[in-house]
Amino acid sequence: MLKHSRQRDSIKNFLMTRTDHPTAETIYENLRREYPKISLGTVYRNLSLLTEIGEIQTISTGVGPDRFDGNMEPHYHFICKQCGRVIDLEMQGIDHINLLAQHGFSGTIESHTVFFSGRCEKCLSESKIK
Amino acid sequence: MLKHSRQRDSIKNFLMTRTDHPTAETIYENLRREYPKISLGTVYRNLSLLTEIGEIQTISTGVGPDRFDGNMEPHYHFICKQCGRVIDLEMQGIDHINLLAQHGFSGTIESHTVFFSGRCEKCLSESKIK
DNA sequence: TATAAAATAGTAATCATTATCATTTTATAG
């Protein structure tokens, strides 16, 4: 049975205030202001738990540590090849790609994970300067 | 300047014979038959290098270690939620999603990474038995 | 064949994450 925990609430609340998909380490550093004795293990444990119960999303980009997202509205992510920033994309849904994948495949297609990549606005403007 | 290496050739060749997207560890175990003294570091170093020069693909699924693919023809991957197997999908291209992502986004969308998931044929048939 | 650059094997180090466990917190019941 799941019991209430102040630390878990705080992690969830922190994620709700951010749109930059912070890492466990960043979340830890920030929570320490409110809970100076919180441990990194507690942060990881709760991030896993919150992901399991569908309150947050874990984003494994394949580059660097995992990132976490408190926004559960369906949306897609962009990863900048230059600075690594993860940015929310405002685009229409592309669930139809599941049908394309299912066609001729003998397993069941239940979901998909998509990352777009390229260069973000900031990196583009900085490279123009140089 | 890039110099030739028997070990690198062997890694590349091994990947060309497989369609199951082996891990570095699996590649290492197999290469040891031909090169009993090969080190895991050499395997990782060459897998990174081969990926950099575009001869193979690194697949970071977010679950378990990275997997590697010697097939550079454009294609998509399915990851079984139950057994973790990575399977090639034979589906039409979905590059049009880049345009959808680009619409209203101020950076540049250059590419995308997509994984489909669900249950593979094998896991489906096994769960029927039980 | 000599030489320099690159690659290797062996191993240590690092990074991200998970596991362990004694102590504390939370929920529930008397």
Place this chain on the structure above:
DNA sequence: CTATAAAATGATAATGATTACTATTTTATA
């Protein structure tokens, strides 16, 4: 309220995957 049991925590050790380091070997070229 207090007692109790389950769950969560903090502190820390352990793990798994990958990268870094370095003396030695291999490769390409002169």
